[in-house]
Amino acid sequence: MSITKINEMELQIINKLNIGIIVLDRDFRVVIWNDWLEQLSGRLRDQVIGEKITTISPVFNKRVYQHFFNDALEHGKKMFCSATLHPVFIAPLNKSGCDKKTQQNLHIEPIDFMGEQYILLQIYDITYQHKRIHVLKNALKEMESSHIEAKNATKKLLHKAYHDPLTGLPNRLMLNHQLKEYMSNHVTGKIAVLFLDLDDFAIVNNRLGHMAGDNLLKQIAQRLTDTLRRDDIVARYGGDEFVIVLPNISNPNDVYKIAQKLVEVIREPIELESENVKVSGSIGISLYPDHGDNIHDLLKNADAAMYRAKSDFKDCYRFLD
Known part of the structure; x- marks a missing residue:
């Protein structure tokens, strides 16, 4: 599925989220890449759609992430990866990719759409959270809300990609x-x-x-x-x-x-x-x-x-x- 075939208006919800949203297919190729990631990484959506996530971010070549991805696809497992496991999953534009100050959490979740399995990656920038412990509860609530919103918006995008907008029939x-x-x-x-x-x-x-x-x-x-x-x-x-x-x-x-x-x-x-x-x-x-x-x-x-x-x-x- 090409992201260019999806009406850009339907991306507003995902693009307004304050987190990174990536959807991968069974071959770990990027299907969806939101604005937050464009601004963070400097990689435009059209440049990454269809590319393997392991090419975009070599950290995902590690065996542990391959295992997490396969568990999501084959067994429907969810996984939360703390910044303590690896601080940076998608490197910022002006960083070398190993900046010690940048910290990101990663949430991995399977999505089943019309019998096809996809992987939803949600990346949260927690660089400054450790300095403000008193706002942690609010941050967790926002993450949960963003997670639900992102999942719903992603399913809507997938439906749009596979259905005729006039009749609602399969395309x-x-x-x-x-x-x-x-x-x-x-x-x-x-x-x-x-x-x-x-x-x-x-x-x-x-x-x-x-x-x-x-x-x-x-x-x-x-x-x-x-x-x-x-x-x-x-x-x-x-x-x-x-x-x-x-x-x-x-x-x-x-x-x-x-x-x-x-x-x-x-x-x-x-x-x-x-x-x-x-x-x-x-x-x-x-x-x-x-x-x-x-x-x-x-x-x-x-x-x-x-x-x-x-x-x-x-x-x-x-x-x-």
Whole structure:
């Protein structure tokens, strides 16, 4: 996940915190790096995203931190690292990295988002706390509050990265992740991939305006979600295109039935701008593993079948021949 793909407004909470926030993926590569760390280290967000934390701060090459990170990922363990273990985790800009006056505490915690494990690092500057013992209780309360706030904000950022902002459906990134997971766990039966394109959506959008068009897309998204089974996936692929994934298909006739039902619910009138509007959808279908053993081929073949449905009659579905 690239931090540049996330709306900067959503980073305000994390960037206003008076602590350093780092999120790492399973390879210990930086996913999130907040403003506090930019100001402290002089390393801009775009310079560190995708870099391994061990490259940015060699202290994390130590076996003890590798052990802590693995415990967080594999066992869900949290860890608090005092400045007595190592005084500096992220070196200040104007320091050599071994300045004895700088002291930082580190909190390590796992984050589970949509089945993927991440590591949340929170860095607290306690350089001057030892000089003011009488404010320790307030500092601890602030750390706890910041911890909860940071965790909530991080989950919100991850949700934004994997979901379409208009419909709330999974986006392409999440679709690829979920479809890949289904394929890797596939044992028997088929996985159906349905590529859906709304017919003549541009006409409605141009006649009634973009707000009405957005409203139509949201209502279609809700209808698709309500029609499908619990384990099915519906994602917005882009524009007026949606992709539906049907796992655990034992009988191809089940795909026919679901595709027909989708065509029918899309066809039902939708109230837009005080008038009833009717749209239709063309659906192309490919099956795993018959029509491809990878995501690219499955989507390409479902897309080709969808264009055949459009060229035939529209408002229908077609399997890849």
